[in-house]
Amino acid sequence: MGKLVVLNLAEGDFDRGFTVIVEIGEENARPEVKMAGKLPPAPRLTELVKQWQEDFQNKVNPKYSRTAGDRARATSRQTIKRNSLNSARNLEVEFNTWLNSGEPDWQKIRDKLQQKLHRDDEIRVIIQTDNDRMRRMPWSVWHLFALEYKKAEIALSTPNYQSPGKTSVTKRQSQVKILAVLGDSIGINTNFDRQQLQQVASSAEIALLNQPSKQKLLEKLWKNEGWHILFFAGHSSSNEDGTIGELQINPKEILAIGDFYNAIDEAIAKGLQVAIFNSCDGLGLANELAKLHIPLSIVMREKIPDEVAREFLKHFLTSFAANESVYAAVLAARRKLYDLYNQQYPGISWLPIICQNLAIEPPTWRNFLSHEWVLEKTLGENKEIIYSVAISPDGKIIASGGMDRFIRLWNLETGELCQRLEAHNPETNLNSILCVAFSPDGKTLASSSNMEFNEGTIKLWDVNTGKVQRSLNKSFFNLPAIRVSSVAFSPDGKYLASGHIGTDIKIWDLASGKEEHTLRGHGWEVSSVAFSADGRFLVSGGMDGIVMIWDWRKEKRTQILNRHDDWFAAFAAWGDISRGFIRSVAVSPDGSLVAAASSERPIYLWKVADGEECRILSANSSKARAIAFSPDGRTLVSGEDTQLRIWNYHTAEVLQAIPSLAIVHAVAFSPDGQTLVTGTANGEINIYRLPA
Numbered sequence: 001m002g003k004l005v006v007l008n009l010a011e012g013d014f015d016r017g018f019t020v021i022v023e024i025g026e027e028n029a030r031p032e033v034k035m036a037g038k039l040p041p042a043p044r045l046t047e048l049v050k051q052w053q054e055d056f057q058n059k060v061n062p063k064y065s066r067t068a069g070d071r072a073r074a075t076s077r078q079t080i081k082r083n084s085l086n087s088a089r090n091l092e093v094e095f096n097t098w099l100n101s102g103e104p105d106w107q108k109i110r111d112k113l114q115q116k117l118h119r120d121d122e123i124r125v126i127i128q129t130d131n132d133r134m135r136r137m138p139w140s141v142w143h144l145f146a147l148e149y150k151k152a153e154i155a156l157s158t159p160n161y162q163s164p165g166k167t168s169v170t171k172r173q174s175q176v177k178i179l180a181v182l183g184d185s186i187g188i189n190t191n192f193d194r195q196q197l198q199q200v201a202s203s204a205e206i207a208l209l210n211q212p213s214k215q216k217l218l219e220k221l222w223k224n225e226g227w228h229i230l231f232f233a234g235h236s237s238s239n240e241d242g243t244i245g246e247l248q249i250n251p252k253e254i255l256a257i258g259d260f261y262n263a264i265d266e267a268i269a270k271g272l273q274v275a276i277f278n279s280c281d282g283l284g285l286a287n288e289l290a291k292l293h294i295p296l297s298i299v300m301r302e303k304i305p306d307e308v309a310r311e312f313l314k315h316f317l318t319s320f321a322a323n324e325s326v327y328a329a330v331l332a333a334r335r336k337l338y339d340l341y342n343q344q345y346p347g348i349s350w351l352p353i354i355c356q357n358l359a360i361e362p363p364t365w366r367n368f369l370s371h372e373w374v375l376e377k378t379l380g381e382n383k384e385i386i387y388s389v390a391i392s393p394d395g396k397i398i399a400s401g402g403m404d405r406f407i408r409l410w411n412l413e414t415g416e417l418c419q420r421l422e423a424h425n426p427e428t429n430l431n432s433i434l435c436v437a438f439s440p441d442g443k444t445l446a447s448s449s450n451m452e453f454n455e456g457t458i459k460l461w462d463v464n465t466g467k468v469q470r471s472l473n474k475s476f477f478n479l480p481a482i483r484v485s486s487v488a489f490s491p492d493g494k495y496l497a498s499g500h501i502g503t504d505i506k507i508w509d510l511a512s513g514k515e516e517h518t519l520r521g522h523g524w525e526v527s528s529v530a531f532s533a534d535g536r537f538l539v540s541g542g543m544d545g546i547v548m549i550w551d552w553r554k555e556k557r558t559q560i561l562n563r564h565d566d567w568f569a570a571f572a573a574w575g576d577i578s579r580g581f582i583r584s585v586a587v588s589p590d591g592s593l594v595a596a597a598s599s600e601r602p603i604y605l606w607k608v609a610d611g612e613e614c615r616i617l618s619a620n621s622s623k624a625r626a627i628a629f630s631p632d633g634r635t636l637v638s639g640e641d642t643q644l645r646i647w648n649y650h651t652a653e654v655l656q657a658i659p660s661l662a663i664v665h666a667v668a669f670s671p672d673g674q675t676l677v678t679g680t681a682n683g684e685i686n687i688y689r690l691p692a
Contacts, residue, residue, distance in 0.1 A: 002027045002122040002325075005113065006358065009039070009129040010159040017041045018134075022109050024116045027124070028361070028589035028633045029533040033112055038105040042098040046133050048091040052347060053136075053302060055084040059345055060305050088346035092141045099142055110144065123152035124327055126356055128159055132242040135283060136301060138350040140334060153327040155354035156286075163359040164268050164293045175205040176368040179220055179227045179267075182210045183234025183279075184248040188306040193233035193278060196313050203321065203369065211250040214260070221263035228368045230267070230275045233309075238284025245284030247277075257288035268294050273363045274326070278309050286355035295360040296326060300351045308341050312352055323366045330354055361633065366690075372656050373646065373676055377415050379685040381408070386679030388435045389666040393442040397463070398677055400666075400685050401433025407447055409463070412675065412687065419466045431457075435486045440493040444469065444510075448484035448498060457484045458498055460510070470513050473498065473506070485527045491535040497552070499526030505540055507552055519550050521557045528584045532591040537608070539594050541582030547596045549608065561594060561606045561613075584626045589633040595649070597624035603638055605649060617647050626666050631673040639664030639678055644688075658688070 004027050012018035018039040025031035101107070117123060127139055135156055145152040180197050182190040190210075197206050207225070209216060221227075235248040248254045257264065264272075275297045277285055282299025289297050298316075300309070315336045319329035330352055338349035356362065380386075384404040391398055391412065398410040407421040431449040438445055445461040458472035473484055483501040490497070495516065496508045505526050507517035524543035531538055538552040549559040580600025587594055593614070595605045602618035617638070626639040629649075636649040641663050646656040666679035676688040 002124065003117055004031075005117070005123060005125045006031075006157075007125070007127050008159065009127065009131065009134055012039070013131065014046050014133060015041055015043050020106070020109060022112070024113065026533065028631070030536065030591045032534060033116060035109065035112060037109040038103070040098070040101050040103045040106065042094075045091075045094055045098060045137070048087070048094050049133065049136055052084075052087040052091045055087040056345065056347055057303055059084040060303055085346045091138060091347070095138055095141065096143050099144065113144065114148075117149060119149060121149065121151060122325070122328065123149055124356075124362070125152055125154040126157045126358060127154060128157045128358070130158055130287075132283070135242060138347065139353075140350055151328070151331075153331040153354070155327070155356045157356045157358050158287070158290045161290070161358050162293055163357075164295070176203055176229065176365060177225060177227050178204050178206045178229045178231055179225075180206055180208050180231040181212065181217065181234070181247075181249060182208065183232060183236075184211060184251050185234060186251065188234070189310065190233045192310045193231075193313060196310075196317055197231065199317070203365070213250065214253055214255060217249060217255075218260055218263045221260065221267045226271045227267055228271065228273055228363075230272060231278070232276070233278045233313075236277055236279035236282055236285060238281045238287075242283040243287050245282060245286070245288060247279070247285070257285060257292075261292070264289070264294075265292050268292055273360075273368070274298070278313050280304055283353075283355075286353075290355060290357065293357055293359070295357045296362055297355040298326075298330065299353060299355065301353055302351050304348075304351055305341075305345065308337060308345065308348055308351075311340060312337055316352075321365050323364055325364060326362045327354065367634070373644075373658060373688040373690060375658075376687045376689045379410055379415050379417075379687070380683045381417070383683040385432075385665060385681045386683060386685060387433060387665050389668045389677050389679040389685060390436045390438050390445075391668050391670050391675070391677060392438050392463070393440060393671055395670045395672060395675070397438075397442075398668075398685065398687075399436045399438065399445055400679055401436045401447055402679065402683070403432045404683075405431055405433060405449075407433055407436060407445070407461070409445075409466075410685065412670070412677075415687070421461060421466050434484065437487050437489055438463075439489050440491060444493075446487045446489065446496055448487045450483045457482065458487060458496070458508075460496075472496070472508055472513060473500075483525070485525060486529045488529045488531055488538075490531050491533060497529045497531065497538055499529045499540060499542075501525040503542075505529060505538070505550070505552075517552060517555050519552060519555055519557070521548055522546060524581070527582055530585050530587050532587045532608075533589055534591055536591065539585045539587055541585040541596050543581040545581050545598065547582055547585060547594065547604075547606075549594065549611075559608075559611045561611055562596070562604065583624070586627050586629050586636070588629050589631060593649075595627055595629070595636060597627045597638060599623055603627060603636075603647075615649060615652055617649060617652050625664060628667045628669055630669055631671060637667050637669070637676060639667045644676075644678060660686075 006023040008021040009018045020037045020039055023031035024033040139154040238245045246254050246256050273295045277299045280303040283301055286297040286299045312333050315333035316329050319332045334349045334352055341348045384402050386400050386402040388401045398412050401407045409419040411418055435448045445463050447459050449457045460469045462469050484498050486499040488497045498506050503522045505519035506515050509516040522542040522544055526540050526542045528541045538550045541547045546563050547561040548557050551558050580598040582596050584597045593605050597603050602616050603624050605615040607614050624638040624640050629636050636647045638645045643660050644658040644664055645654055648655050662680040662682035664678050664680055668677045674690050678686045
């Protein structure tokens with residue numbers, strides 16, 4: 001999983017310095033770190049940027065003709081080249097001197113970045129500011145990331161942002177839909193852009209508008225065609241403060257975003273995710289689109305030579321269509337621009353920039369396509385119910401457990417049975433395996449069972465050897481250890497949570513094997529437990545029909561999501577059988593939502609921040625028995641009586657319904673989100689894949 005760094009520079013200026021708030025964390029999760037600091041003043045930087053801009057534009061559009069044999073003009077060209085090289089070098093040095101400042105309020109932020117980030121991480125760095133001078137800084141040459149973290153790409157974002165509203169997840173289609181506008185082409189070769197777009201046509205449907213009138217452009221945007229990408233090649237410009245941009249769509253018409261505001265707004269509402277302006281000076285365009293909450297724009301920050309724009313498009317599209325992340329694709333294209341053109345145009349690789357809406361995850365090419373899950377293979381040794389499945393963190397092993405008391409480890413790729421583990425008292429038929437879970441490092445497997453004599457109902461297994469490392473929840477005086485319905489590892493792997501028939505949730509310290517915390521509040525058996533990705537809280541669901549959120553370290557219940565929070569009202573509600581019991585709970589990857597599946601009711605989702613019910617997923621009378629969020633946080637899967645459903649839980653839309661011959665008791669995603677495994681009532685383990 002990649003890392004996300006957000007640097008908020010909303011307050012301040014170069015004369016006084018900038019207040020900085022930094023957030024550092026995993027993608028699709030709450031920040032692990034949030035701290036404040038301050039960047040010192042740097043008044044000289046703005047003048048150096050202006051000098052580089054002037055020298056760069058003189059290099060792109062020389063003031064002197066290129067008539068051969070004119071020595072005076074040749075000398076002028078050499079002077080222009082020297083000036084451009086010097087101003088780019090001076091700006092880069094001064095910029096890094098500023099960012100390497102030893103001021104304590106800034107040093108602590110740099111130290112924390114180096115402490116939390118690793119060289120092999122793919123890192124998105126977002127500079128959150130509406131200061132135009134700050135947005136024009138050469139962020140890509142910040143040595144901390146450019147030299148030490150080679151997979152980092154820096155983008156811009158506005159301080160204020162929100163989801164587009166009607167849809168925050170693109171409606172998938174059979175092809176990526178691109179609306180390509182080739183504007184006024186005087187002095188540039190837009191045919192090259194056309195050719196590059198057509199090279200990805202095998203997986204894209206491209207509507208090409210060549211120097212369209214305003215009316216034709218509006219008609220295309222207003223049509224309900226669900227564009228994924230808006231592409232523009234031609235002439236564009238921004239005003240001096242980078243707030244307003246214009247496009248020359250044909251030799252006679254120039255449009256600002258405000259001139260077709262409603263059409264763009266409607267296109268975004270219908271799923272437009274990316275705007276690419278392979279044209280000059282596009283920060284004003286990106287700024288206006290940000291006000292419409294478009295998920296992502298890619299623009300050039302200065303006037304750009306035509307051959308460079310063509311080269312960027314070629315390399316970016318090649319990587320992006322090959323399903324590289326948009327950040328990795330821009331990074332790869334910028335590096336190629338540096339190697340090809342930096343000597344000729346110093347600072348050329350600084351120009352392409354991503355402008356990101358922080359409310360939306362950056363899309364990938366694959367996300368645009370309507371890839372439906374396909375059954376690849378079915379595993380199984382008997383017809384006994386499979387109650388639980390789990391996939392190892394490296395995505396190589398499936399663990400399954402069920403009514404026949406065995407735990408099986410399968411090779412996910414080949415379907416081969418690797419190990420059959422039998423240690424939950426084979427002498428009784430009462431001890432079905434109810435839950436299995438891998439530790440975050442994949443070395444340990446936890447299992448829980450129905451009932452054990454002389455042994456604990458929780459066992460920790462060495463995955464490599466298949467041996468029991470430790471038993472937890474042991475009984476005393478030769479009495480049976482009671483049922484444990486669910487287990488879950490904390491994200492740091494130091495603790496294990498277990499849900500018990502005796503109404504308690506126990507938190508085990510795995511280093512000592514001792515019970516560290518006990519959480520009490522449920523009235524009946526605790527049937528499902530799940531940690532948030534950052535380990536900050538625990539969610540539980542029980543046979544009493546209640547879903548709770550816990551600050552587990554303090555043994556404190558912070559919220560009851562679906563019942564009254566006072567004892568008498570909750571007790572009265574337990575008699576309401578229409579509510580059913582909770583079979584499964586799950587926490588979204590970013591920790592913002594909790595989902596629960598009930599025996600009698602639809603799937604409900606609540607906001608963690610305030611406990612507000614925000615979505616109901618309901619499709620006919622089928623009851624969900626198991627649920628899981630996809631690792632990218634875009635979908636939710638539910639295992640039901642007669643089928644498997646894939647939900648766009650943002651809109652409550654069923655994306656795919658897969659029939660099942662038996663009740664689906666268990667579901668699990670692989671870490672990369674490309675494999676889905678289910679366990680059913682007829683003893684089958686089904687492996688589904690998304691087509692490549």
